[in-house]
Amino acid sequence: MEKLMAARLHAVKVRPYLAAALFALHVVEDRSVPTMAVDAYWRCYVSPGFVARTPLEELAGVWVHEVSHLLRDHHGRSERYAREHEKYGPGERLRRNIAADFEINDDIYGDGLPMPTGAVLPSLLRLSHGLLMEEYLRQSSMSGLAADLAWLDCGSGADGHDRPWELGADGARKLSNHQRDAIRFRVAEGIKGRPGNAPEGWRRWADDAFHPPQPWRRLLGAAVRSAAGAPGPGEDHSYRRASRRSAALPGVLLPSLRRMPPRVCVVIDTSGSVSDAELGSALLEVAAIARAVGGRRDAVSVISCDAAAGVAVALCRAEKIELVGGGGTDLRSGFARALRSRPRPDVIVALTDGQTPWPSAPPPCRTVVGLFPRFAGPARSMDEETADYVPDQPPPWARVVTIG
Incomplete structure (x- = not known):
């Protein structure tokens, strides 16, 4: 285990943009594993014999290789490919594994990370480098x-094919969908922040990771910045520097107006009508909102709300926030809880599927509503108990952005 952890530290040193993903993996020792392997829940299964006979720097390369499968969602993409082409069985499993390795291995090694013994490359079959797993499978x-x-x-x-040694969905130390998405988001942002340090394959992945056709994240960030930058929010007076108008009033000291970081309260709809995937998207939006207000996480708080609102939780890391709920929906209680927070927020952001009653009067601060896409067009009946139920549309005083 000491050698394995040292190899992970070396991987983090030479590939710092993957640090969040490498440290998120939970190690499971198992002698039946051929080398090292991962499951879809971010557990890493390790053979002690393999670790003992592999040089430390090569072992660091295996760490990067395995976490690359998870970051690039080879599990989900392989399952979709198998369903679309109706190709199953051990031989097809191996084909998908080889194609996924081709996608990873063609540009992740070098620059302090030697290629492990036995690593497969597209050149073995005279195929081009830089393609995706699906393209290698078709060719x-x-x-x-x-x-x-x-x-x-x-x-x-x-x-995407379960193994006998894997702990499965009911096993311990698994990551949820929104935790996995939050890690991918952090890695992608790290790569985009320092693009010169990552290979072309990783830069392409980061560009594509969270960019659906509609630029909803850019719209949401712009809406939050617009609300936070309007007159009123984030303004305060201070005597630490005298106002320029003091010169016109001898003997009178006037305070100057200074900009404070805008305080944003995010109300997340956690009712039963909101899926786990949408909750995962909501946590990604929380991270994006923190970036939109200048990276000041201490200025962002989060409230879970179904029929009743939870306690406002200060933001530390988006993936560490526990979202509770699962009942009915009434975001009015979430808005009321946000306005009772001290200090009171300058901006309220509500992330919801739209199936909720809304406050009858506009809150005394800027409001942005992020709608999950099912209500992007005309409202549909989503209530299981009342067939003719039609949810209220967001009120006109809110800036509405559809989340892709």
């Missing part, structure tokens, strides 16, 4: 490699 049957690579097994995190 080659990989039958020439299957016999020699029967030992290759990166786990269900690489090909």
Whole structure:
């Protein structure tokens, strides 16, 4: 274990933009694992014998390789490919694993990270570098490699096929969907922040990771900045520097107006009608909102709200926030709780599916509503008990942005 952890530290040193993902992996020792493997829940299964016989720097390369499968969602992409092409079985599992390795291995090594022994490259089949897993699967049957690579097994995190040694969905120390998405978001932002340090494959991944066709995150950030930058929010008077108008009034000291970081309260709809995927998107928006107000996480708080509002929680890391709820929906209580917070927020952001009653009067601060896409157009009936139920549309005093 000491050697394994030292190898992870080396991986973080040479690939710092992957640090959040590497430290999120939970290690499970298992002698039945051929080498190292991951499952879709971010557990890393490790063979002690493999660790003992592998040089430390090569072991760091295996760490980066395995976490790359998870960041690039090879689990979900492999399952979709298998369903679309109706290709299952051990041979197809191996093909998907090889294709996923091709996508990863063509540009992650070098610059302090030596290629591990046995790593497969697209050049083995005279294929081009820089393609995606699906493209490699379409271009080659990989039958020439299957016999020699029967030992290759990166786990269900690489090909979507469960293994006997894996703990599964009910096992301990798994990451939820929104935690996994939050980690991907942090890694992508780290790569985009220092683009010269990452290979082309990672830069392409970061550009595509959270950019659906509609620029909803840019719109949401602009809406928050617009609300926070309007006259009133974030303004305060201070005697630490005299106002320039004091010169016109000898003997009178006037305070100057200074800008304070705007305080933003995010009300997240956690009712039963909101899916886990949408809650994951909500946590990603919390991280984006913190960036929109200048990165001051101490100025952002979060309230979970279904039929009743929870306590306002200060933001530390978006993926660490526990969202509670699952009942009915009444965001009016969330708005009331936000306005009772001290200090009172300058901006309220409500992230919801729209299936809620709204306050009858506008709050005394700027308001932005992030709508999950099911109510992007005309409202549909979503209430299971009342067939003719039609949810209220967001009120006109709120700035509405559809979350993609």
